[in-house]
Amino acid sequence: MTGVRARVRGDWLGLGAPVVVGVAAVALWQAVVTGFGIEPFVVPAPSDIAAELGANLGVVTDAALATATNALLGLVLGTLLALAGAGISAAWRPVADAATPLVTATAVVPIVCLAPVFYTMFGTDAQTTRVVVAAIAVFVPVYLNTLRGLRTVEPVHRDLMRSYAATPWEATRHVTLPGALPFFYTGLRVASSLAVISALVAEYFGGPVDGLGKAITSAVSSSRYALAWAYVLGAVATGLVFYAVTAVIERNNHAR
Known part of the structure; x- marks a missing residue:
């Protein structure tokens, strides 16, 4: 019972501490902007950003979904290519x-160099460039981490599988792949955020x-700085969702 209480207390502290720090940071931000009369084009007040977010929540959500769709497609494509490449390279x-x-x-x-080139290749009326750019950003961390995991097998484990006359597939299934999973998930967590940023x-x-990138530039060009920051919040939320989903998948896999 004591262990359960300690675990619950630790979970609340782990959740509550970031919330308290975040609220304090926003309050300080509001106080500084208001107290020093900082112009909106430098940095708008959190209250103004919240007002724009509330008034344009549907538009921000649509832009976030467009970006998230391209990021998700890039994440899946880049991960599949990385897994295939790491498997072949390990063999x-x-x-x-x-x-x-x-x-x-x-x-x-740099991504900023790839995007204009790919728009010329695939056309400016398609989402292909955004998906490809996200996939390239995802490929590197997933490939490198997975390859390292596939190569990190203790010699004693190999010897044990040989002593049981295990086939190469059985050794891979029961030793190599389980040992590589933590490395793969590390790469996937990094890649999930990179996919959103790249798209x-x-x-x-x-x-x-469409998408958050276009929305931010449009809002800034119209001098609607608080709205631009509202779109930035949409981007932050999208990245957090991607990261949280990959973290939950990893935790569930470890719990099995």
């Missing part, structure tokens, strides 16, 4: 050695007139 060392320069180059290419950044450089 054949020459493939891994050949892929290392390509993965490294992909990791350092949003790609929206700044063209494509259909």
Whole structure:
């Protein structure tokens, strides 16, 4: 009983502490903006942002859903490609050695350089560029973490499977894959946020007139700075949802 109470208390502290800090930060933000008379184009007051968010909640939600859709497609596509690549690279060392320069180059290419090029390739009236950009951003962390996990197998575990005359597939299923899962989930948590960021950044450089990136630039160009920040809140919420879902999937997998 004592252990249950301690666990519940710890959960409440883990949830309550960030909420208290967040409320305090917003209150300080409001006080500074109001007290020093800071202009909205520098940073608007939280009360103004909240008012714009309430008045345009449907529009912000639609923009967030558009960005989230592209991010989700990119996350799924990038993850599948990364898993396939990591599996092949783990099985054949020459493939891994050949892929290392390509993965490294992909990791350092700025998204702002890729988006305009892909819009030229795929057209500005399609969402393809945003999905591809998100998939490329997702690929690198998932590939690297999964490959490391597939290679991290204790020699004693291999010897144990040999002593049981296990087939290569049985050794992979019972030792290699379970050992690689924590690494995979680490990469997936990082990639989930990158997918949202990449899809949003790609929206700044063209494509259909939807999504949070386009909405932010449109609001700023119209000098509606509080509304632009409301869209930023939509982007933050979208990223948090992606991260939270991957964290829940990881926790449920560990609980089994």
